[in-house]
Structure formats: structure tokens, C-alpha cells
Amino acid sequence: MSSKPNVKELLIESSCEHNSKKRTPCNAPTPGATSGGCAFEGAQISLFPYADAVHLVHGSMTCLGSSWETRTTKTSWQGRDFTQMGFATDISVNDVIFSGEKKLTGAIAYIVELYAPEAVFVYSTCVTALIGDDIDQVCAQSAEKYGIPFVPVHAPGFVGSKNLGSRLGGEAVFRHLIGTKEPDKVTPFDINLIGEYNVTGDMWQYSHLLDELGIRVLSSLSGDGRVAAIRTAHRAKLNVIVCAKSLVSLTRKMEEKYQIPWISLSFYGKRDTSDGLRSIATALGDPDLIERTNQLIAREEEQLEQQLQPYRVLFAGKKAVLNTGGNKSWSIAAALQDLGLEVVGTSVRKATEDDRTKARKYLGENGVLMMNPGAEQAKLIDDTEAHLLLAGGRSLYTAIKKGIAFIDVNQEKKKSYGGYQGLLNLAEDVKNALENPVFSLVGRKTPWSH
Amino acid sequence: MVTLKTAASKPLQVNPLKLSQPMGATLAFLGVDGCMPLMHGGQGCASFTKVYLTRHFSEPIALQTTAVTDVTAILDGGDYSIVESIKNIRKKVLPELIGLYTTGLPETKGDDICGVASQIDCPLVYVNTADYEGGLESGWALTCKALIQQLTAETDQIDDNKVVLLPHVSMQPIEVEKVKDFIAAFGFQVLALPDLATSLDGHLGEKQAALSHGGITVEEIAGLADAGLVISVGHSMQASAEVLQQKNSFIRHLHFPHLSGLVATDSLVEQLLTETRFRHPPAVVERWRKRLQDAMLDSHFSMGQTRFLVVGEPDHLVGLCESLYEAGGRVSVAIATVNSPQLEEIKAEQVLVGDLEDAEQMADQYDLIVGNFHCEALAHRHHKGLVTRGFPNWEQVGNQLKNDLLYEGGAYFLFECANVASAHREQLEAS
Numbered sequence: 065m066s067s068k069p070n071v072k073e074l075l076i077e078s079s080c081e082h083n084s085k086k087r088t089p090c091n092a093p094t095p096g097a098t099s100g101g102c103a104f105e106g107a108q109i110s111l112f113p114y115a116d117a118v119h120l121v122h123g124s125m126t127c128l129g130s131s132w133e134t135r136t137t138k139t140s141w142q143g144r145d146f147t148q149m150g151f152a153t154d155i156s157v158n159d160v161i162f163s164g165e166k167k168l169t170g171a172i173a174y175i176v177e178l179y180a181p182e183a184v185f186v187y188s189t190c191v192t193a194l195i196g197d198d199i200d201q202v203c204a205q206s207a208e209k210y211g212i213p214f215v216p217v218h219a220p221g222f223v224g225s226k227n228l229g230s231r232l233g234g235e236a237v238f239r240h241l242i243g244t245k246e247p248d249k250v251t252p253f254d255i256n257l258i259g260e261y262n263v264t265g266d267m268w269q270y271s272h273l274l275d276e277l278g279i280r281v282l283s284s285l286s287g288d289g290r291v292a293a294i295r296t297a298h299r300a301k302l303n304v305i306v307c308a309k310s311l312v313s314l315t316r317k318m319e320e321k322y323q324i325p326w327i328s329l330s331f332y333g334k335r336d337t338s339d340g341l342r343s344i345a346t347a348l349g350d351p352d353l354i355e356r357t358n359q360l361i362a363r364e365e366e367q368l369e370q371q372l373q374p375y376r377v378l379f380a381g382k383k384a385v386l387n388t389g390g391n392k393s394w395s396i397a398a399a400l401q402d403l404g405l406e407v408v409g410t411s412v413r414k415a416t417e418d419d420r421t422k423a424r425k426y427l428g429e430n431g432v433l434m435m436n437p438g439a440e441q442a443k444l445i446d447d448t449e450a451h452l453l454l455a456g457g458r459s460l461y462t463a464i465k466k467g468i469a470f471i472d473v474n475q476e477k478k479k480s481y482g483g484y485q486g487l488l489n490l491a492e493d494v495k496n497a498l499e500n501p502v503f504s505l506v507g508r509k510t511p512w513s514h
Numbered sequence: 515m516v517t518l519k520t521a522a523s524k525p526l527q528v529n530p531l532k533l534s535q536p537m538g539a540t541l542a543f544l545g546v547d548g549c550m551p552l553m554h555g556g557q558g559c560a561s562f563t564k565v566y567l568t569r570h571f572s573e574p575i576a577l578q579t580t581a582v583t584d585v586t587a588i589l590d591g592g593d594y595s596i597v598e599s600i601k602n603i604r605k606k607v608l609p610e611l612i613g614l615y616t617t618g619l620p621e622t623k624g625d626d627i628c629g630v631a632s633q634i635d636c637p638l639v640y641v642n643t644a645d646y647e648g649g650l651e652s653g654w655a656l657t658c659k660a661l662i663q664q665l666t667a668e669t670d671q672i673d674d675n676k677v678v679l680l681p682h683v684s685m686q687p688i689e690v691e692k693v694k695d696f697i698a699a700f701g702f703q704v705l706a707l708p709d710l711a712t713s714l715d716g717h718l719g720e721k722q723a724a725l726s727h728g729g730i731t732v733e734e735i736a737g738l739a740d741a742g743l744v745i746s747v748g749h750s751m752q753a754s755a756e757v758l759q760q761k762n763s764f765i766r767h768l769h770f771p772h773l774s775g776l777v778a779t780d781s782l783v784e785q786l787l788t789e790t791r792f793r794h795p796p797a798v799v800e801r802w803r804k805r806l807q808d809a810m811l812d813s814h815f816s817m818g819q820t821r822f823l824v825v826g827e828p829d830h831l832v833g834l835c836e837s838l839y840e841a842g843g844r845v846s847v848a849i850a851t852v853n854s855p856q857l858e859e860i861k862a863e864q865v866l867v868g869d870l871e872d873a874e875q876m877a878d879q880y881d882l883i884v885g886n887f888h889c890e891a892l893a894h895r896h897h898k899g900l901v902t903r904g905f906p907n908w909e910q911v912g913n914q915l916k917n918d919l920l921y922e923g924g925a926y927f928l929f930e931c932a933n934v935a936s937a938h939r940e941q942l943e944a945s
Contacts, residue, residue: 093557093581096599097606102558120526124618124646126534126555128527130562133888134908148891154527155646160622170525190556190619191646194587221558222584222619458574464718506718 068200068218069235074228074313093225102221104189105131106229106310111185111217111237113261113286114294115139115147118181122168122199123189127221128152136478138265139288146181155192164197172202176210183213183291185236193220213291215240227310234258234314237285237294242318245295247282253348254282256300258315258326259308262287267306269483270331270341273364277357279344285311298322302347306331307391309416330391331482333399334368368484375491376404382498383407383448387437387455388473389414394423396454396473399481401426403491408448411437411455442466452498467504469497528871529888531825532851533905535643536617537563538653538683540577543613543639545708546661547729550578550609552599554592554627555617557581559645569908571714576726578603582619592625593633600634607724610732614640615657621646637732639664649852650905651827654683655750658707659757665735668761674742678765679706680755682748684830684904687715687914689923693773696920697745699796700786705734705741707754716914741765743789747773748829749856771856772833773919774927775840776806782920802921809925810841813932818842820935823873824862825885826904828854834884834903835860837918841928846879882935899938901931 104127112119112135121128132150139145153171155164168186175184184206186199203214219232247254255274260267267287274281282300283293303315303326315326327347329340338361345357383406386397393415397407409432412420423433434440441459444450445466453463454471463470471493481490497503536553540563543551553560560579567575580595600612612634616627621644631640641660643653658680677697681690691711694704712728719727739761745768746755755767768785772778780803783795794800817838822845824834835845845862853867866872870892873883882899883889887908893900907913917923 092583092585093579094598094602095580095595096552096578096602098557098579098581099561099564100557101561102556105558105561124534124644125527125530125532125649126536126559126562126617126645129530129533130537130566132530133891134565150527150529150888152527152530153525154530154532157644157647160618160646167525174525190582190587190617191622193584194619194622220584221556222582222587224583225557457568 069232069239074231074235101226101229103219103223103225103229103232104187104221106226106231107187107217107219107233107236108229109135109226109261110230110233110259110308110311111286112147113137113139114183114185114289114291115141115145116143116181117183117185117291118146118149118151118175118179119185119187120168120171120175121150121152121187121189122155122164122192122197123153123187124155124191125152127187127189135261136264137261137287138268139262141288141290144179146179151175153192160191160195163195164192165202168197168199168202169206172206172210172214176206176212181212183215183241185215185217187217188220190220190222193218193222213241213244213295230259230308230310231313234285234311238314238317241291241295241297243295243298243322245292247296247299250299251278251280252301252350253277253279253353254300255279255302255304255344255348256297256324257281257284257287258303258305259311260284260287260306264478264480266331266480266482266486269480269486270337273341273360273483274344277341277345277353277360279348279353285314298324300324302327302344304329304344307395309391309418330395332395332486334365334402334484334487336395336398337483338365364484368487371488372403372491375495378495378498379404379491381406382452383450384452384454385441385444385448385450386410386473387434387441387453387459390416391419392473393419394426396481397423397426399487399490400454400494402487403494405452405494408432408450409434409441409444411441413437452494463503464507467507469500469503471497524868527869529874529892530869531849531886531888532869533650534617534645535648535650535653535656536615536645537566538650538655539613539615539641539643539657540567540575541650541683541710542654542657542661542708543611543615544576544713544726545706545710545729546611546613546726546735547713547731548610549613549726549729550576550603550607550611550724551613551615551726552578552580552596552603553615553617554580554596554625555582555619559617559619566906570906571716571914572911573714573716573914574723576724587619587623592620592627593630596627596630597633600636600638604636609725610637612636612638613657614638615643615653616641617643618645649827651683651748651750651829651852651854654708655754658751658754661707661735662738662754662757662761665732666738666758666761667736669739670762670764671740672742672762672764673740675701675703676741676743677702677704678738678741678744678758679704680744680746680751681706681708682750682827682829684827685710685747685919686916687711687713688917689919691715692917692920692923693747696782696799697786699799700790700792702743702790705730705738707735707738710914714914739765743768745770749854750829771859772829772836774833774837775924776803776810776921777840778833778836779803779806779920779924799921802925806921806925806928809928813928814842816932816936817928818844819939820844820882820931821846821880823847823849823876823880823883823885823898825849825851825870825873825883825889827851828856830904832856832860834918835862837924837927838884838931841932843931847873847876849873882931882938884931897942899934901934
């Protein structure tokens with residue numbers, strides 16, 4: 065039987081709020097007016113952080129040649145970090161005509177011999193999907209031959225967006241890994257972290273707190289993840305989705321099949337981190353754990369408050385405009401508020417219904433939710449006399465024109481803003497931006513033109 | 515003794531250096547003013563390319579996609595998605611040129627983009643650049659060829675003052691500018707095709723442009739065939755020069771495999787003197803030649819004790835290796851992304867077509883790496899020095915203004931290599 069997932073089913077995810085309103089899923093991109101990555105990229109984002117597995121991309125050079133080693137997802141895996149390596153079959157005209165399966169089989173043999181990975185994920189891409197290379201069969205045969213898991217990932221770019229690709233990645237893990245192994249031991253406080261990719265070590269900003277509370281991360285999809293661990297994920301007591309709507313399908317299916325409840329939360333900013341820890345404890349339902357969690361939160365918040373005090377003085381009365389996508393539209397807003405800045409507006413153009421509700425909650429009645437930030441943000445800066453713009457690189461010009469400070473939020477970040485301590489990193493960046501004279505100097509008029 | 519190996523026996527790429535043809539095509543179209551590069555393929559190819567180039571140049575990159583889906587891949591011969599794309603692009607901006615090029619997906623299903631192009635009534639150049647063939651260099655070169663074939667008007671008039679420069683893809687914006695200026699200093703009017711010097715050189719514009727901003731204009735491309743001289747740099751660009759000559763058989767062609775180091779620059783000067791009535795090159799050129807001579811001597815001690823790994827696109831690789839060789843640098847391993855006749859000329863102990871896994875397996879044979887961002891992890895793991903060159907360089911800023919060519923850039927390049935090599939040796943001794 066083919067392991068190809070039902071794409072339509074994934075698109076009308078019943079656990080998504082917007083699907084109660086929309087009749088048809090909007091998936092088809094508009095030719096000539098499309099931005100954003102493809103399904104393959106989504107699968108790559110959600111699965112590549114498994115550093116103990118080799119990720120073999122079966123396709124032509126664009127897919128991997130331009131995208132390997134782009135995401136700083138950190139791992140504590142002691143072996144070679146395969147996440148930061150690139151493996152591609154680099155198919156040729158010959159393969160396109162006569163099938164690339166032989167090359168794929170050869171590549172797998174080569175990888176197993178030289179790198180001895182814990183597992184191999186095989187990704188189909190547009191061309192190899194179109195010519196009908198059977199990665200299911202190659203994976204099944206290889207698993208039998210080499211005795212390690214082989215996971216076919218059916219997320220060729222042309223089936224849809226990055227978001228869909230992440231779902232497809234989750235689907236592959238659900239079908240081929242979860243439930244295939246029993247854990248050595250179980251505890252009453254075992255959780256899975258789903259959609260936490262540990263970019264710049266975000267996860268490590270709060271994982272030590274979970275440890276301290278006795279909450280065990282049984283497995284993760286896929287930050288600092290291990291293949292052996294995700295195979296035991298069906299024994300967890302709770303699924304925790306971190307900042308990633310796309311994997312709701314996975315947690316819903318795990319609930320249906322393994323009766324594991326799920327919650328969705330974020331670890332950005334003080335309030336979200338505290339709320340997140342509290343909701344995990346509450347969901348696990350142990351009164352003692354809840355009590356200890358509240359104590360830990362009180363301790364951490366107090367310590368953070370002291371560390372933030374000097375920044376609060378600096379940021380008093382400062383206003384910020386935020387223009388970013390998805391859950392960042394409210395999570396970064398919340399973090400900025402925690403630093404004592406006033407967030408006067410945020411973009412909700414790419415946000416889900418749920419994200420918009422949250423953004424409204426954080427910004428309050430007077431906050432502006434921008435539907436068309438490209439056109440709106442300049443005026444908003446004028447109207448509110450904002451001091452800081454946090455946005456993607458494209459908005460830099462707006463900041464320069466207005467002579468206000470700018471922080472690029474969309475660039476692959478080099479440091480973590482997550483958890484309690486990450487807030488200090490954000491505070492330092494905000495401080496540096498506000499103090500930097502470049503934004504007013506660089507836009508200086510030429511002295512010779514009047 | 516040079517041995518040329520190709521890694522044909524390997525069924526995959528591990529830590530690839532190789533980049534795709536559509537990416538090369540994207541860059542070439544970005545060297546044309548007011549252009550919207552339109553990649554015919556799945557949306558991801560364009561997205562990956564855009565992010566990649568944005569990070570390398572720290573500049574916004576104009577690029578659109580026909581966003582072929584699994585459904586249109588089957589039902590559409592390309593007509594719908596291309597026509598629809600152009601309609602949607604023109605709703606927002608009016609490009610001077612649409613650069614239409616393919617990826618592997620439409621090539622596999624056999625879209626006839628030439629046929630579709632004939633139905634379009636706005637300025638458009640099309641080129642086939644499947645990503646399962648060639649690489650970055652050929653994608654750029656094929657696009658350059660297509661621009662000439664489809665835009666340049668035939669003529670039999672000659673303007674002896676006019677020179678067309680055809681740079682290879684690895685020449686960074688400032689390098690294109692330096693070569694243009696160098697030739698112009700001999701009294702020529704120089705046009706580069708493509709011209710990244712004025713588009714991706716990282717200049718603060720008035721506002722964020724939706725199209726490529728700067729570069730050679732469509733009108734200038736149309737009028738290229740009255741140039742007295744065409745100068746191609748890099749083997750990949752030779753075919754483009756020949757296509758230009760087909761537009762006007764009176765155009766003379768000078769070809770340079772690269773413009774790195776003393777000997778290659780001397781040969782350019784020599785040819786330019788022959789073409790002009792100049793007895794001497796301009797004073798500033800002579801001054802820079804002396805500075806390069808001095809740089810070679812100043813750096814030779816460090817270079818002479820350094821073994822190099824150099825990786826890159828063939829046209830780039832050949833020049834880098836020559837520069838190092840001239841100052842005594844010992845290139846023990848040179849790795850090219852794809853095969854090219856030029857590789858035979860490289861002065862290195864071993865030359866191969868391969869990836870960074872090959873480089874890693876030979877890690878005991880070099881001290882210093884000249885290569886792209888992906889070499890950083892390799893350098894780190896095996897305690898090698900690194901001079902970052904080539905696509906991509908996501909770690910450092912200022913790539914567009916790094917000049918390694920001619921007398922001037924050659925001097926800076928040698929100093930940088932010698933200094934990094936010395937610092938690296940000291941670090942190794944200290945540890």
C-alpha cells in the first residue's frame with residue numbers, strides 16, 4: 065500500500081479554527097504573485113532537526129543546493145550532526161528519462177556504509193514525484209536490508225505551501241515512526257514537544273525548567289530530537305505544540321489513535337513562558353506539580369524582573385510597531401510589552417484567526433491590527449510617533465525614511481529570544497537599535513542638493 | 515602533475531557545492547534594468563533562490579514564480595501559468611523585461627516556453643534552464659546568450675569605441691565595475707551584459723524597488739551589435755560572444771579565461787594597447803601593477819608555506835588558483851562544482867569535480883580553504899583557515915564589494931590570503 069498521505073484531508077484540518085468558517089481550503093498559489101516556500105521546505109523545516117538521521121533529498125539540485133545549512137537548529141546529539149549536512153541524489157537527464165530509483169538505492173547504500181545513521185528520511189521532490197519514482201518501495205526494501213527505519217516523505221514542492229509540507233512531514237512520522245518502539249521507562253509526566261525546532265537553541269531556554277519540575281520530554285518533533293525517542297512518542301501523557309499550527313493534524317491523530325491530549329502554547333516573552341509552563345502542569349493534572357510550577361514561575365519572574373529593571377527605565381514611554389507573520393504577530397508583541405515598550409500596532413496579514421484574536425488581546429482596543437502593513441505602517445509610525453519598527457528587511461526603508469530604529473525580525477536569527485532568559489537578548493537588541501545613530505544618519509540628505 | 519577526477523562513481527552529492535541553472539539565470543536577469551525574473555516551476559524553487567540571494571547580497575531580490583502545482587503540472591502545458599503570471603505581475607508593476615526561465619519540473623513534462631513566449635505581447639526573453647542539467651555558471655551563460663539572441667538587433671555598423679564585456683557568474687558586482695572601469699580607462703565606452711555592478715552592488719536607493727534596479731537597459735542590449743569589440747571572461751561566456759558576433763560579423767572577440775593575477779591582467783593590458791593607439795596604459799594602471807608586484811613579494815613567504823584547498827565554479831576556480839600560484843601558494847586540491855574544459859588548465863596538484871565530502875576526505879592535504887560559506891563547518895572541524903569566496907557567503911557582509919581581479923584586486927586578495935594563513939599558523943602553534 066502506498067504511504068502517500070491524503071493531501072485534501074490535511075488541508076481541511078478540523079482542529080483549525082478557520083476551517084469552521086471556510087468552505088474550501090485555499091491552497092492554490094497565484095501564478096506570478098506568490099511568495100513563501102513550498103511543501104518540501106515545510107517538510108525540511110519540520111524533520112531536518114533530527115540530527116541523528118540522514119535526510120536524503122531525491123531530486124535535482126535546486127531543492128537542496130540552495131537550502132542546506134540554512135537553519136540554525138541546535139542539537140546535543142554527540143554524533144555527527146546530519147542536520148547541518150546536505151545529501152541529494154542530484155538527478156540527471158538520464159535519471160529523468162530512465163527513473164532515478166537506481167541512483168536512490170545507490171545513494172542509500174553509500175550513506176549507510178559511510179555514515180551509519182540511526183534512520184534515513186527520503187524526500188520526494190517535484191521532478192522525482194512527476195516521473196513516478198517509488199520511494200515507498202525503495203524505503204521498505206532498504207529498511208529490511210539495513211535494519212534501521214527508512215521514512216519516505218511525500219512532500220514534493222508543487223503540492224502546496226510550506227505549512228502543508230510541515231503537515232506532510234508530521235504525517236510521515238506518524239505513519240512510519242510513532243508507535244514502533246516502546247520506551248525504556250515511563251513517568252506520569254512524559255510529554256512530547258511538537259513543532260519546537262530548537263532554532264538558535266530556543267528550546268534550551270525552558271527545557272531545564274521542565275527538568276527541574278520533573279516533566280520529562282519523552283520525544284520531540286523535532287528540535288534536539290532523536291529518532292529512537294519519537295518512535296516511543298505514543299506513550300506520552302501530553303502533546304505540547306510549540307508555536308506551530310501546522311502540526312495540529314498530527315496531534316489530533318495521536319489523540320484519536322493513542323488518546324494523548326494536546327495543548328498549544330508559546331515560549332516567547334515572560335507571560336507566555338509562564339502561561340506555557342502553567343498549562344503543561346495543569347494539563348498533566350497533578351496538584352503537587354501545579355503548586356511547584358507556580359513556585360518556579362514566581363521565582364523565575366522575580367529574577368527576570370530584576371534583570372530587566374535597567375532596560376525598563378530605558379524603554380519607558382517608547383512605542384513600537386511590529387510587522388511580521390503568523391504567531392510572531394502576537395508572541396513578539398507580548399515579549400516587547402514584557403520589556404515595557406508600548407506596542408501600538410502589529411501586522412496580522414498572514415496570521416490565522418486564532419493569531420488575530422490573540423493579537424487583539426495583547427494589544428488592547430487601541431492597538432492597530434494591520435491587514436496591509438506595507439501601506440499602513442508608515443502612517444502608523446507618523447500617527448503614533450513610534451520609536452521602533454520591528455519587521456522584515458523589506459521594511460528597513462520605511463524606518464530610514466522615518467528616521468526611527470529598526471530591528472530585522474525575519475532574518476534567520478543568531479540568538480534566541482525564547483523563554484525567560486531570551487527576553488534579555490531581545491532587550492539588548494532593542495536597546496542597541498534605539499541607541500544606534502545609523503537610522504537617522506544614513507538617511508541624511510546630500511548637502512549639495514536643495 | 516595535474517589529475518582530473520570526476521566523481522561520477524558517486525551516486526549522490528554530500529555537502530554539495532553545486533548550484534542550479536535556474537539560480538544562475540535569476541542572477542543574469544537581475545543584471546538587466548527593470549527586469550522581473552519569472553521562474554517557471556514550483557513556488558519553492560523561486561522562494562529558495564530568493565532567500566539565498568537575499569542573504570548573500572543583503573539586498574532585496576526581485577523574483578516571481580509561475581507557481582506550478584501538482585494539478586497544473588498535469589493539466590497545463592505552461593500556457594496558463596505563464597500567461598496568468600505575467601498578467602498578475604503587470605497588475606502591480608510594469609517591467610521593462612520579463613525574464614522567463616524553466617526549472618526541472620516544466621522541462622520534465624515538456625512545456626514549450628518558446629511557443630508560449632510567442633503569445634506574450636510584452637518584452638520577454640525566455641531560456642530553458644532545467645536544474646537537472648548544468649549548474650550556476652551555465653544557467654547564467656545560457657541566459658546571457660538568450661538575451662543577445664532575442665533582444666540584440668543585427669547590424670553591420672561598427673562603433674570602434676564601444677566594448678561589450680561578458681562577465682562570468684562568479685564575478686561580484688564590484689569586480690564587474692572594476693573591469694568596466696579598467697577597460698574604459700583606455701578610452702572605451704563599456705557595457706557589461708549582464709551588469710550586476712549597478713544593480714546588486716548594494717546601494718541605498720530612494721525606495722524599495724519591486725523590479726531589478728540598475729543593470730544594463732533593454733535598449734542597450736538591443737543596440738549591442740555595433741560594438742567594435744566583445745570581451746568575454748571565463749570559458750562559460752565564450753558562446754555568448756559568438757552569438758553576438760552572429761549579429762554583426764565585424765565585431766572582434768577577445769577572450770580571457772579569467773582576469774586574476776599579474777599575467778592575466780598583463781595580457782588584458784597588452785590586448786587593449788593593441789586595440790588603441792595608447793603607448794602606455796593609464797598611469798593609475800601602471801601604479802597598481804607595481805603594487806601587485808610588491809604584494810606578491812610581501813605575501814610570498816606566507817603563501818609559499820601554505821597548502822590550499824580551493825572550491826568554486828570552474829571559471830572562478832581557475833582564476834583563484836592562478837592568483838595563488840603566482841605568489842607561490844600551493845594549491846593541493848581544487849574542486850569544481852561541475853565539469854568544464856577550463857579545469858585542465860588549473861595549476862593544482864589535484865583537480866576534481868565534486869563536493870565538500872570529497873574535500874573532507876582529503877583534509878590532511880591542505881591548511882587554508884578558499885571557498886564558500888559551507889566550507890566554514892569543514893574548516894572548523896579540521897582546524898583549517900578560511901578565506902570566504904564564491905556563492906553563498908551568508909556569514910559575512912560586504913560580499914558585493916569584494917574585488918579580487920586585475921592588478922588592484924589581486925593585491926588585496928593576496929594580502930588577505932597571506933594574513934589569514936599566518937594568523938591560522940599562529941593559532942595552531944598556540945593551541
